[in-house]
Amino acid sequence: LAERMRLDAELRASEARWRSIVGSAVDGIVVIDAHGRIESFNPAAERLFAYEEREVVGRNVNVLMPSPYHEEHDMYLARYLATGIQKIIGTGREVTGRRKDGSTFPVHLSVGKLMVDGAPKFTGILHDLSARVQIEAQLREQAALARIGEMAAVIAHEVKNPLAGVRGAIDDCARWTAPSPQP
DSSP states (O other): OHHHHHHHHHHHHHHHHHHHHHHHOSSEEEEEETTSBEEEEOHHHHHHHOOOHHHHTTSBGGGGOOTTHHHHHHHHHHHHHHHOOOSSBTSEEEEEEEOTTSOEEEEEEEEEEEEETTEEEEEEEEEEOHHHHHHHHHHHHHHHHHHHHHHHHHHHHHHHHHHHHHHHHHHHHHHHHSOOOOO
16 A cells, blocks of 8 residues: 555656646647547647637647648548658658637647557647748848849949940030130
């Protein structure tokens, strides 16, 4: 009985540590089962997607995806479970997430697989890329403006040279046609 109580206490402590780590993670963490149903949704995922955990647990993870991924996700999951061929599991990629209000945002998704009591579970770790994408867009815009500025300088230089020649010719013509000073 004492051994059983000690093991229960260790299990509770381990569970508390796990929940504390997942709960304090900066990135969203979503755990799904083999059918794509959400089992766990940490506070960072709540902030990313604007859903509370209670609103999504038990629902298909495709609720967090815009079309066409929304419609295709279950097929991808079934194909993986049937063939074992990994496309995203064990790697990361940039995808698009969908918030509760339907708005979309760029997110880096890393997916890992684990087995719990012989059943596969999948953990998605999601990092919001909105700030990075916005900075990249601003840098592209600044680079485009710099190229326009360089082009304007080249055009101004190219236009200025012939105009200087024309002005010189006009000045010469003006001197030739000007009346001579009277003595």
